[in-house]
Structures are given as structure tokens and as C-alpha cells.
Amino acid sequence: MSRRVPIESQRIDAPLTSTATFLVLSINDSADAVKTVRSALAGISGLTKNVAIRDLNASFACTVGIGSQVWDRLTSLQRPEELHSFPEIKGKTHTAVSTPGDLLFHIRSERRDLNFEFERQLMEQLDGSVKVIDETIGFRYFDVRDLLGFVDGTANPVGAAINDSILVTESDDAHGIGGSYVVIQKYLHDLKGWKSLTTEQQESIIGRTKSDNMELDDAPADKQKSHKTLSTIVDEDGNEHDILRDNMPFGSPSAGEFGTYFIGYTKKLWVLEKMLLRMFVGEPPxxxxxxxxxxRAVTGxxxxxPSATVLDALDSD
Structure with missing residues (x-):
């Protein structure tokens, strides 16, 4: 009787740190590029250990995501059931844009220099086989607030509920065990417009108080709903579905750039897509x-x- 190889997940549940690098890459269109990328991804666990050992108290972690367009080129594995490109969501007033990206590296720790060193060694190993689509440096802002002044990530699952919300099980999809879907969006803020609102108006939009982060009552079913309500997903049986947000502020005051990098992990991609549909189209529409x-969303x-077990074996595909 054959023994099933245990599946080890990537560090999706790593704690929120003081700094993070969000790196999105595309793979060059050649067999050599794909081969180089496979080798680099298979060595991610070793590279992570090499950097993390420099400060074991820095909570260093890197999560790697693979996009729909490159999945079949990069792996010989059957596709996870829900994996597809980010769909543009066009509402009456706003649009959730869809932008390219083959690989995501979510690099985070308590030390910016560790993130830098990991990225330096990673790009050296990728050796010209990729093109940088976007690199964003995030930071923790005061007591885990966004640049709009509100606490971010309050609705995240905790404890055992984290893995239940983000890790695909065999009963969910036998081809994605131990993995997770992740959606990223960069949002640029109009801080001048936001600051023109009263605190009460801001709180009504967010659905929480600004100073102490207390939930406000939901609006009636046919009225304007808050961000908190629209981003809460409940299925037909009344079950609430959580996602794990590792959002971070980013920006440059001298350049007039202020934003939030949204990154959400989930075991069921439809949950996150329904959340965005409710936000951009509206509920009711x-x-x-x-x-x-x-x-304003400028990427999507x-x-x-995939599991760390899958990543480690990519070079043998």
C-alpha cells in the first residue's frame, strides 16, 4: 500500500509585520525562462531559510502565487478548479480593473533589509527570465490603520478559523489541497476629498467608528450599505465566509501618492469575487x-x- 505524502502549506497565515514587499512579475516567452523560473520557485523554501536565519525574531515569510495564464506552462499539474484571470468588474460609477501578472511574491518581515535581501537574491536566481509588472513597498501605519485613518483587517479570522477560511481541502478540490487563492488590488486614495468629509460621514461609509473601531448598525436592505456590510459575504444557508486580509498602506507624500495594497487570501475564490461585485456594482445594484x-483601484x-510541497517539486516536473 502506498503512503500518501503529507502536504505542507506555504506560510499564508504568517503574522502581519511592520513592512512588506508585493512583487508581481511576468515570465518571458521562452522555454529557458520557464525552466529558470521553475528552478527558482523550487528553491524558495531554501532561500527563505537562508534569509530568515539572520534574525529569527523578524517573522520573515514569503508566499508565492501563480497566475492563471502561466499555470499550464509552469506546472504539469491539473489546474485548481476556480483558477482564472481576474475578471473586470464594471459598475455604474467605478471599475475594478484587471491587470496582468504571472507570479506574486508576498514578502514580509519586521525588517525592511531582510525583505530587500530576499528580493535581491530572488531576482538574481530568476536571472532575466522575468519582467517586473509592479513592486510596492507596504508599511504598518500606527495601530494597524490605513491611510484613511481606520483600523484595517478587523474582520480577519483568528486561531483555527484562519486555516478553515484560506486553505483548500480535499473535499473542496483534490487538485488544490493545501493551497489558497489570492487577489491583489492597489487602491490610490483621494485624501483631500476624504478629509473634506466629517468624521461621522467617514464612519458611515466604513461602517465602524474611527477612534475605537466599533461596528455601526447595518443599513436597511434597500438603502446605502457601508463598506463593512458590503464586504461581508453570507451564503444562501446563512453561513458567513471569511477571507484573510494582509492589507498594507503605501505611498509617497512628496509625490502626492497615498494608497492601500489590498491582498486577500481565501479557499473559495467566489467569496472574494462576490465581495468585489457587491462593492463595485452595489447591493442593491x-x-x-x-x-x-x-x-481608486489601479490593479487587479x-x-x-500552491502548497509548499508542490513548489518544492516544480523543478522535477
């Missing part, structure tokens, strides 16, 4: 999430985060 009047990409 036409009543979009008012936070979008002050936060979907990836699947």
Missing part, C-alpha cells in the same frame, strides 16, 4: 461602496498559492 469615491490580479 447602483448603490456601490462609497469608499470607492475616494479610493488573481493567483493560486
Amino acid at each position: 447602483g448603490l456601490h461602496d462609497k469608499i470607492l469615491d475616494y479610493s 490580479t488573481t493567483f493560486f498559492v
Whole structure:
């Protein structure tokens, strides 16, 4: 009787740190490029250990995601059931744009220099086989607030509920065991417009108080709903589905750039897509999430985060 190889997941549940690098790459169109990328991804666990050992208290971690367009080129594995490119979501007023990306590296730790060193060694190993689509450096802002001034990530699952919300099980999809879907979006904020609102108006849009992060009551079913309500997904049986957000602020005051890098992990991609549909189209349709009047999505990409076991074996495909 053959023994089933245990599946080890990537560090999707790594704790929120003080700094992160979000690196999105495309793979060059050649067999040599794919071969180089496979080798680099198979060595991610070793590279992570090499950097993390420099400070074991820095909570260093890197999560790797693979995009739909490159999955079949990069692996010989059957595709995860829900994996597809990020769909553009066009509401009456705002659009969730769809942008390219083959690979995502979510690099984070308590030390910016560790993130830098990991990225330096990674790009050296990738050796010209990729093109940088986007690199964004995120940072923790005060007591885990976004640049709009509100606490971010309050609805995240905790404890055992984290893995239950983000890791694909055999009963979910036998081809994605131990993996997770991840969606990324960069939002640029109109801080001048946001600051023109009263605190009460801001709280009404977010659905929480600004100073102490207390939930406000939901609006009636046919009225304008808050961001908190629109981003809460409940299925037909009344079950609430959580996602794990590792959002971070980014920006440059001298350049007038202020933003939030949204990154959400989930075991069921439809949950995240329904959340975005409710935000951009509205629930009911036409009543979009008012936070979008002050936060514009400039990217949108979907990836699947395979298990560490799958990554380690990519070079043998």
C-alpha cells in the first residue's frame, strides 16, 4: 500500500509585520525562462531559510502565487478548479480593473533589509527570465490603520478559523489541497476629498467608528450599505465566509501618492469575487461602496498559492 505524502502549506497565515514587499512579475516567452523560473520557485523554501536565519525574531515569510495564464506552462499539474484571470468588474460609477501578472511574491518581515535581501537574491536566481509588472513597498501605519485613518483587517479570522477560511481541502478540490487563492488590488486614495468629509460621514461609509473601531448598525436592505456590510459575504444557508486580509498602506507624500495594497487570501475564490461585485456594482445594484469615491483601484490580479510541497517539486516536473 502506498503512503500518501503529507502536504505542507506555504506560510499564508504568517503574522502581519511592520513592512512588506508585493512583487508581481511576468515570465518571458521562452522555454529557458520557464525552466529558470521553475528552478527558482523550487528553491524558495531554501532561500527563505537562508534569509530568515539572520534574525529569527523578524517573522520573515514569503508566499508565492501563480497566475492563471502561466499555470499550464509552469506546472504539469491539473489546474485548481476556480483558477482564472481576474475578471473586470464594471459598475455604474467605478471599475475594478484587471491587470496582468504571472507570479506574486508576498514578502514580509519586521525588517525592511531582510525583505530587500530576499528580493535581491530572488531576482538574481530568476536571472532575466522575468519582467517586473509592479513592486510596492507596504508599511504598518500606527495601530494597524490605513491611510484613511481606520483600523484595517478587523474582520480577519483568528486561531483555527484562519486555516478553515484560506486553505483548500480535499473535499473542496483534490487538485488544490493545501493551497489558497489570492487577489491583489492597489487602491490610490483621494485624501483631500476624504478629509473634506466629517468624521461621522467617514464612519458611515466604513461602517465602524474611527477612534475605537466599533461596528455601526447595518443599513436597511434597500438603502446605502457601508463598506463593512458590503464586504461581508453570507451564503444562501446563512453561513458567513471569511477571507484573510494582509492589507498594507503605501505611498509617497512628496509625490502626492497615498494608497492601500489590498491582498486577500481565501479557499473559495467566489467569496472574494462576490465581495468585489457587491462593492463595485452595489447591493442593491447602483448603490456601490462609497469608499470607492475616494479610493481608486489601479490593479487587479488573481493567483493560486500552491502548497509548499508542490513548489518544492516544480523543478522535477
